[in-house]
Amino acid sequence: MNAAPVTSGTGPAVDLGLLVDDGAWTRSRKQVLLLCALAIILDGLDNQILGFAIPSMMAEWGVTRSDFAPALALGYVGMTVGTPLGGFLGDRIGRKVALVGSVILFGLATAAIALAHGPSDISLYRFIAGLGLGGALPAATTLIAEFTPKHRRSLSVMLGIVCIPIGGMIGGLLAAQLLPAYGWRSLFVVSGLAPMLVAVILAFALPESPQYLLRRGADRRRLETSVRALGVAVPAGSHFVDQRGATVARASFGALFESDYRRSTLALWVAFFFCLLPVYVLYAWAPTLLTSKGIDVKLASLGLSLFNFGGVAGCIAAAWAIGRYGSRIGILTMAGAASLGAAILSVIPLSASSQSLLMPLLFVEGFFLLGAQGSLYALATHVYPTSIRSTGVGAAAGFGRAGAIVSAYIGSAALGYGSEAFFGVIVTCLVLTFIAVSVVNLHAASLRRQSYGHA
Structure with a gap:
């Protein structure tokens, strides 16, 4: 194993890998999680907002739900391209730069949808927004992982991922209030301007990963500023090493298929694909399904909010389960x-008469489905070392976004056969997710086993 590059200095060596993995989870590290969480909340909001607006757009423009399938698909195509590209750029030009740029891009494109005059306009804007939505998540999760000690890493990443359903929940609440009073365009104004404000905050307040800066040979002042965000004091004149640095010399997609990672990479890609597909089927088409069964728009939006709220609780529970029992x-x-x-x-x-049963079931489904989805990101940050972590997470999530593309058409087609077929698609996908996760061979051990290993 080769150590990461050394930053020159006359004082003692400071091992960044040791500081990150074994150091305390300080207030400054938690601030990085909070800042990244802001970006992920808006990612979740902007990702789902079109699903809330489609019924109102159909009524205004006199079109059918199938007319929106290309717009949804192109948005997912953008995410499919943007996610691995954003992950790769995160390893090449910096996690922070990739994150801030992605947030600005999806904010601008989402705001532009407020000016749309038909599904074709939305298709273009959703593709551009998808590039940014795809690029934000791998950069954010990698930053969270690289500012969190090892024993808290799964929990920290999951607390970041839980912000996706929080964003969707906020979107549902916004839709329930704004759609009846101000129309669907107001949704895109609000959800487009908010990311641009957050991007400014990130540009000034978010530090870059110290391990990334060390590997890229950044100047000493930048590196010391980043190290201070770990909440530790570094002796003057120290030089930096990373003895726990990556075994891969250079970030590349090919590195994901080296012998140590090949099996887990392929299994992760399949798991992401079949887990994200049903998530996006529900995000895009659940409001349409519910309104077609006589449930009003406000209650349908509330149902998807409950699904997302369940996901918040599910991600937290999954983080605890991974720490207790392993991934x-x-x-x-x-x-x-x-x-x-x-x-x-x-x-x-x-039907409207079954809502007392339906709403709790949507909450429970969100608990387990979104908990499983968030767990996959935590697993991916564990599988890959620092030098290819952003690339690995981005590639797996990007392959998953291909499932989102398919969901635009599968969801629309399944609606034509009724709710049995709609949820049957979800069952099938989750069974395949279960099989793929069982094939991954680089799972995170439980904290108890890790403690015994160090005893």
Whole structure:
């Protein structure tokens, strides 16, 4: 194993890998999590906002739900391209630069949808927004991982990922208030301007990863500023090393298929694909399904908000389960329970009279399905070392976004066959996710096993 580059100095050597992995989870490190969480919340909001607006757009323009399938698909194409590209750029030009640029891009493109005059306009803007939405997540999760000690890393990443359903929940609440009073265009004004404000905050307040700066040979002043964000004092004149640095010399997609990572890379890609597909089927088409069954727009938006709220609780529970039992047991439990929940949803009648049963079931399904999805990001940050972490997370999530592309058409087609087929698609995908996760061979061990290993 080769150590990472050394920054010159006359004082003692400071091992950044040791500081990051074994140091305390200080207030300044938690501030990095909070800043990245702001970006992820807006990613979740902007990602889902079109699904809330489609029923109102259909009524205004006199079009059908199938007319929006290309717009949804092109948005997911943008994310499919933007996610691995953003991850790669995060390893090449910096996690912070990739994150700030991505947030600005999806904010501008989302705001532009307020000016759209038909589904074709939305297709263009959603593709551009998708590039930014895709690029933000791998940069944010990598930054979170590289400012968190090892024993808290899964929890920290999951607290970041939980902000996706929080963003969706906020979107549902906004839609319930803004759609009846101000129309669908107001949704895109609000959800487009907010990211640009957050991007300014990130540009000034968010530090760059010290391990990234060391590997890229950054000047000493930048590196020391970043190290201070770890909440530690460094002796004057110290020089920096990373003895726990990557075994891969240069970030590249090919490095993901080296012998140590090949099996886990392929299994992660399949798991992301079949887990994200049902998530986006629900995000894009659940409001349309519910309104077609006589449930009003406000209640349909509330149902998707409950799905996301369940996901918030599910991500936190999954983080605890991974720490307690390891990622294999934790993720398999969430995926298996999510498939059972979807099977139950497929057999209950959907109508305004069944809402007292439907709403709790949507909460439970969000708990397990979004908990499983968030767990995959935590697993990916564990599988890959620093030098290819952003690339690895981005590539896996990018392959998953291809499932989102498929969801635009599968969801629309499944609606034509009724709620049984709609939720049947979700069950099938989650069974395949379960199988793929079981194939991954670089799972995170439980904290208890790690403690015994150090004893």
